[in-house]
Amino acid sequence: MTDILMPALSPTMEEGTLAKWHVKEGDTVKAGDVIAEIETDKATMEVEAVDEGKITSILVAAGTEGVAVNTPIARLDGEGEPAAEAPKEAPKQEAPKQDASGDPEKQPPEAAKPKPEGEGAAPVAPKPTVELRDPEIPAGARMVKITVRDALRDAMAEEMRRDPDVFLMGEEVAQYQGAYKVSRDLLQEFGDKRVIDTPITEHGFAGLGVGAAMAGLKPIVEFMTWNFAMQAIDQIINSAAKTLYMSGGQIKSSIVFRGPNGAAARVGAQHSQDYSAWYGQVPGLKVVAPYDAADAKGLLKAAIRDPNPVVFLEHEMMYGVEFEIPEVEDWIVPIGKARIRREGSGVTITAHSRMVGLALKAAEELAGEGIEAEVIDLRTIRPLDHETIVESVRKTNRLVTVEEGWGPMGVGAEVIARVLEHAFDYLDAPPLRVHQEDVPLPYAANLEVLSLPSVEKIVKAAKAVSYK
């Protein structure tokens, strides 16, 4: 003898009306037979028998309203299987459910509460077992001049030599040698199996890349610009970033998505956007935005080796800029570590990618006016190295954030939130944000300049927080 229970027919149903019985007491039913109709707030649904047997009694009459889910509605004389019994309560593991009453005693224990990134006990990114540190530059190492473009190219070439599972795909990466020549000579060295020209089909090839990564390869997917990756953002977030979690750790996506990000020059609104904050919000992704050649090379090599999906944001205006880079074998810069580009005690300025250059110039001007700025190059947007920032603000007591993207919900907003969480009492002035004006990037030369962050805007903000 088993009870037939009032079923839930939608994710939100708690009760319903038992509209009609299709069987009467004494009827024999088999699995799949429609036995009743139930009305919910949304629809009328049929209820099918799951077991075979004879209906011995009907417990809830047709037309009864407000029948709670899991109320016995009829009794079946069958073989009686455990699944037809009232559901056993799941053995609870003190799941971290918030109690709506706000009663502190009903709140989950401290250990079970979700922690925001960086609160230590529940790291969003696993805490590295060793301290993240830039590679040592051996005494006497030769410094060579190299463009950011070639540094990125060298990083890919070195990793492709090292690991046959690494390959590059994207538009114009092979025969054309890269739309911005970042993949120059790679086709010649590695052949068309490992340097793959794709059709103009971002959504599709990003998905192919993630699929290949799920199968264990280590693709580098180049977007001609990150603006075009908007077509592919579903695959980056829903497939690459989430699958490790959704599979309980079974399926990894070791993949790098890379390309130029941010505003170039006079290319208009659709080709000029900084995606740092967009991707920086997504758990499962790492987001890197280097400034100089040494970081571009070292961080890209780290990204390619990383077992997680990495969004690697380059800058078109930086590709041709030359920097000195130490001639060191296997130059790898750890993801997740900010770099203090200039030390100072007057004000902390954070920036990433091309904005680091502007911040450094601003610092020089500020020095002329007696303000010593400490410039922090974030380098990695996610996981954000807020320890370095917080430590700096504890010293300078003032903060200005700089980014090329829009301000609202931006990287600067996040940096400031972290500083407020960890160093509120150390602040001597409300932090300020320098960012692109809150408009689509205009084409006209003068408006474009007005819209973007500038040395002047940074200097002004730094003076404002210094009350000067």
Next chain:
Amino acid sequence: MARTPKSGPSEGKTPDTGVNRKGRAPDKAQLTQWYRDMLLIRRFEERAGQLYGMGLIGGFCHLYIGQEAIAVGMETVKKPGDQIITGYRDHGHMLAAGMDPKEVMAELTGRAGGSSKGKGGSMHMFSTEAGFYGGHGIVGAQVSLGTGLALADRYRGDGRVSFTYFGDGAANQGQVYESFNMAELWSLPVVYVIENNQYAMGTSIERSASETRLHRRGISFNIPGEEVDGMDVLAVVEAGAKAAEHARSGKGPYILEMKTYRYRGHSMSDPAKYRTKEEVDEVKKTRDPIEHLRERLEKAKVSEEDLKAIDAEVKKIVAEAAEFARTSPEPDPSELYTDVYLEAAQ
């Protein structure tokens, strides 16, 4: 990646699938196995529906009832190492691929014993061991991913094939055609299996597709395709073997349009008002894949006792799966922050 020159008609051997190309009937053992595997899916899904009704399964739950012949038939064609990937109507595929019914059911109930430790749910299960790459909730996304699995197969040259499933609804997504283009361009070993169950949620194919013969959707990419009776496991196996052979031999992708029907609503909360009860009943009465096979088994002189023994075995497996799914504990709160990232080697 260079385009692979197309070879002529396959000289390869007919794959050993239990179905003789000349039309000789498959042996009794093979028929019985298919019957058991299809029945397992049906009983499992019925029980999942029941557990949903009891509130043990939450959110979305898309049942495979009516479509069993496709997953089971194609599994016969699959070789070790081959990959499968599908959308959200995935329970049947996982069972056919050999994943443990207990782990699948426990994932549906969101328990620690689930195949994704309870963190994936109905639409997000995976098993590298079974070659099952999900379980994807974004309609059509699995088509690009499955083509990427085939890209990896081609890259490694390991002779594997990616079986990429999608429905008539997904067949209208743009990335499907982006993937078709690259698959044919690079001769990737992928078999696209379109499970055309006639309804994309509540929209019939006639109301959503300018060309309803979905096997023709590859024409402009030079991908061959054919229509298959997806309610007949033998037809599925025969067509599947041919398509897999095409892909495996380096000739590139192949499209199989499996004409099928889902008996239940799109998900548990779908009252299915967009079709008549008579339409559903007619399919159940005349085209049911399991009944169809059962008749064949009777003709092949499989005894009533043997069939009853299979019924009992399946019932037991499903009952055990349900019991496991109800008693397995919820995931430990400490699992909240695991599997977000893998630690990078230093």
